[in-house]
Structure formats: structure tokens, C-alpha cells
Amino acid sequence: MNRELAELGRFAEPTLYILVSLSGGPKHGYAIMLDVEAISGEPLGPGTLYGALARMEKRGLIEALEPVDRRRPYRITGLGATTLRTQLEGLAGFTRLGLDRLRGASR
Amino acid sequence: MSQLIVLYPRAWRARYGEELKDIAAAGPLGIGGSIDLVRGALDAHRHPELVDPSVAPPTGLEPVSPQRLADLRVARRLGIASWLGAVAWIFAWVVAANGPMVGSGVDAYRDGAAAFPIYFAALVMLSAGLIGQMIRLPGRARAARLGAFIGIFAAPLWGLGPWLLVFALVLLLALLLLAVGAWWVGEWSGPTAFTVVAVTVIGSSIMVSVLGGGASRPIGEVLMVLFVSLLTVNWLAIGANLQVLPSVIEGIAGGEATTAETAPA
Numbered sequence: 564m565n566r567e568l569a570e571l572g573r574f575a576e577p578t579l580y581i582l583v584s585l586s587g588g589p590k591h592g593y594a595i596m597l598d599v600e601a602i603s604g605e606p607l608g609p610g611t612l613y614g615a616l617a618r619m620e621k622r623g624l625i626e627a628l629e630p631v632d633r634r635r636p637y638r639i640t641g642l643g644a645t646t647l648r649t650q651l652e653g654l655a656g657f658t659r660l661g662l663d664r665l666r667g668a669s670r
Numbered sequence: 671m672s673q674l675i676v677l678y679p680r681a682w683r684a685r686y687g688e689e690l691k692d693i694a695a696a697g698p699l700g701i702g703g704s705i706d707l708v709r710g711a712l713d714a715h716r717h718p719e720l721v722d723p724s725v726a727p728p729t730g731l732e733p734v735s736p737q738r739l740a741d742l743r744v745a746r747r748l749g750i751a752s753w754l755g756a757v758a759w760i761f762a763w764v765v766a767a768n769g770p771m772v773g774s775g776v777d778a779y780r781d782g783a784a785a786f787p788i789y790f791a792a793l794v795m796l797s798a799g800l801i802g803q804m805i806r807l808p809g810r811a812r813a814a815r816l817g818a819f820i821g822i823f824a825a826p827l828w829g830l831g832p833w834l835l836v837f838a839l840v841l842l843l844a845l846l847l848l849a850v851g852a853w854w855v856g857e858w859s860g861p862t863a864f865t866v867v868a869v870t871v872i873g874s875s876i877m878v879s880v881l882g883g884g885a886s887r888p889i890g891e892v893l894m895v896l897f898v899s900l901l902t903v904n905w906l907a908i909g910a911n912l913q914v915l916p917s918v919i920e921g922i923a924g925g926e927a928t929t930a931e932t933a934p935a
Contacts, residue, residue, distance in 0.1 A: 592689045593696050608703050609693050610710020613686050617720040633692045 565653065567622070567646050577607060577615040578624070582639060582647040585625060591634035592616070619643070674704060676856040677711035681721045683856075715860075741805050748802030749912025755795025756905035762789035763898045786831075792905075793829030797822050799908040803848060806912060807857055814851030814858075820844035835877075842874050845904055858911060866907050873900040 568575045577599070584590060584598040592612060599607040616637065619625045624643035628636045639647070675683060675690050690707075693699075699707070714720070766782030766789070773779060803818040821844035828837035846867055853863030876897040880890050 591692075593693050596693065606702070608706025608710070609690055609699065610706040610708070610713070613690065614710050614713050617682075617686070617714075617717075621720055630688075633688045635689055 565646065565649050567624075568650060571615070571618055574611070574615045574618055577611050578619055579647070579650060580607070581612075581615055581619065582624065582643055582650075585637060585639040586644065586647060589628060589636040589638040591631075591636045593634070595637070673854075674707045674711070676854065677708060678714050679718055679721075680856070681718065682714045685721045745802035745805040745912045748798045748805070749909040751795045752799025752802070752905050752909035752912070755792045755799065756902050756909070758788050758792035758795060759902055759905060760898065762786075762792055763894075789832065790826070790829040793825040796905055796908070797825040799905065799912065800825065800848070802912045803852075803908060807852060808855070811851055811855045811857055814848050814855065817844045817847030817849075817851055821848065838877065839874070842870050845870050852911075862907055862911060866904055869900040869903040873897050876900070 568578055571578050580599045580603055581595055583602060584595050587598075590598065592609070595616075596607050596609070596612055599612075616625065620627060620637075622642075623640055624646060625637045626640050628638055630636075675687055675694070678687070678690075762785045766785035767780070769780045769782040769784060771778055772781045800818045800821045804815060804822070807815050807818065809815075821841055824837050824841035824844055828834055828841055830837075832838075849858065849863040849866040849870075852858035853860060876893050880893050880897070
């Protein structure tokens with residue numbers, strides 16, 4: 564996990580899921596909750612969601628857009644996209660390495 | 671679930687409160703979601719720096735009318751009366767503890783009759799502070815208003831004589847209801863409510879132990895000093911809460927003014 568996310572402690576994993584969710588386009592809080600649950604298979608509580616959103620906003624990973632009714636959409640920023648790409652590429656390399664070793668061990 | 675949002679700091683509620691209410695309106699979250707929300711509120715108190723005050727609206731208060739502002743100024747004066755009551759409360763016990771000795775031998779006792787008018791005045795001034803709370807607390811703070819209402823009557827009744835302990839008990843229970851109720855709706859800060867609850871519970875325990883005769887004379891005297899000191903905090907806390915007044919930060923439009931909560935002018 565890269566340093567940007569590692570510093571978020573228990574919010575690191577929800578942050579990664581939220582970045583993935585927002586990479587598909589801006590979403591408001593409730594839509595993010597539903598999307599993250601669909602991606603991860605685990606429900607994301609509102610306290611964790613807004614704890615993560617506040618940290619992400621503070622670090623410039625996302626930005627809030629003008630509210631529509633009571634719903635305020637959030638959008639991933641350039642820094643957020645770069646952070647997500649770096650993280651996913653790291654995970655992809657890690658995944659390849661693990662799978663290669665598993666194949667080697669099974670021969 | 672929306673009631674749990676009051677656990678968040680004011681600035682946090684101003685920034686994210688509407689969004690959290692929107693999620694609450696979308697459907698029940700269950701026990702897990704509620705626990706997560708409480709955990710989130712604790713985290714928000716630990717990290718207030720996460721919410722930029724310049725992004726948040728200036729206040730979580732609703733707009734108030736000029737009449738409401740005038741009422742809050744009256745409540746503020748009643749809060750000062752509560753502070754004066756704290757002084758009278760301590761003074762009364764000092765006078766009582768230094769009264770003349772009457773009788774002799776084992777029947778000797780200290781006559782504290784001179785303290786009665788001061789003692790009564792102290793509790794009337796606490797009652798004044800509670801009237802201030804009734805003025806200040808919004809209608810939705812039903813439990814807190816009920817506590818203040820009961821206390822308004824119980825305080826002067828206990829003031830008629832310190833031995834009228836049934837009124838003392840009612841007053842202390844009313845103060846607990848006021849503190850917890852006002853905190854629950856976000857009108858009192860957590861530390862203020864916790865302080866009032868703590869001193870009231872500890873003070874009541876001391877009162878019961880002293881009256882139960884479980885303590886020897888010197889220890890009983892120390893406990894009485896502790897009891898008087900602890901309960902003084904209630905006069906001070908009730909008065910202090912009333913000193914925070916809204917101040918108009920934008921022009922009055924349509925009879926209403928947008929306000930922000932500030933320190934007393």
C-alpha cells in the first residue's frame with residue numbers, strides 16, 4: 564500500500580474502495596455506500612464513509628461538488644486518480660508475483 | 671439514526687449533517703450502522719481539523735428573530751444570577767459552619783440559623799438560572815426542559831431547609847435530566863453535561879453517606895466540604911451555558927437574522 568493511503572489507518576481500505584467507486588464518475592454519499600457494498604461485498608457504514616470522505620477531501624484526493632437537493636456529489640481529483648492508479652498497479656504486480664509463485668510451486 | 675447525528679461536533683454537522691440525514695432517510699441502517707455512526711462521531715471529536723471551518727456554514731443554529739435575541743439576553747442575565755447563587759451557596763455553608771455553639775457536652779451543637787436566608791437566596795438564584803435554561807432551550811429539548819421546569823420548583827423548596835432532602839433528591843434528579851437532555855439535542859457540550867452529571871452523582875452519594883451516619887465526625891466534615899464544593903459546579907455550569915449569545919452577522923431580512931454562536935460580548 565502506498566504511503567498516501569497507509570497514513571489513513573483504518574480508513575485506508577474504505578478510501579481505496581471509494582476512489583474506485585468515484586473513478587466511474589461523481590457520486591453522492593448514499594450512492595457511494597451502495598457501490599462500495601457491490602464492489603467489496605461488505606456494507607460501508609455512514610460513520611466510516613464520512614470519516615474517509617473528510618480525510619480524502621483534506622488530502623485533495625476528492626472534491627465536493629455543488630449539492631443537488633440535500634445530496635452533495637463528490638468527484639475524484641487528478642491527485643486521487645494518480646494515487647488510485649499507483650495503488651492498483653502495485654496490487655496488480657503483487658497479484659502477478661503471487662500467482663507466478665503459486666504456479667511454480669504446483670509444478 | 672438521525673438522532674445519532676447530534677453526537678457529531680457542530681462544525682462537522684454543519685458540513686456533513688444534511689448528507690448523513692439523507693442517508694438516514696434512505697432506509698434503516700440497523701445496529702451495525704448505528705454503531706458505525708457512533709464510532710464515526712468519536713473519530714470526528716478526535717479530529718476536528720478534518721472539517722475546514724471556512725467551508726462549513728457559519729453556524730448550526732437556526733435563524734433567530736430579534737425577539738428571540740432579546741429573550742436570550744434575559745436568559746444571560748439569569749445566568750449571572752446563577753453565578754451569584756454559587757457565591758451565596760458557599761457563603762451560606764461558611765456562615766453555618768461558624769455559627770455559635772449552643773448547649774454543652776454531648777448535646778452541644780452549632781447554631782447555623784443565620785445562614786438560612788443566604789441558603790434560601792442561593793437556591794432561588796439557581797432557580798433563576800433554570801428559568802434561563804427554559805428560555806434558552808428549544809422546544810425539541812423536551813426532556814431537558816422538563817428537568818429545568820422541575821428544578822425551578824424543587825430548588826427554592828429545598829431552600830426552605832437543608833433537611834428537606836426529598837426536594838434535594840428531586841432537584842438533583844432534575845439537574846441530571848436537564849444535563850443529559852440538553853446534551854442529547856446538542857444544546858450542551860459533552861464536557862459541560864458530563865461535569866454536571868458527575869458532580870451531581872458524586873455529590874448525591876456523599877450526601878447519602880453523610881446522612882447515613884457512616885462517616886466519623888472529621889471525615890463527615892471533609893465530605894460536607896466536598897459536597898458543597900461539588901454542587902457549586904452546577905450553579906457555575908448552568909450560568910456559563912447561558913452566557914453564550916448568538917450575534918447577528920448578517921443584515922436582518924424579513925424579520926430574521928442569520929446568527930453565529932460567539933463568546934459573550
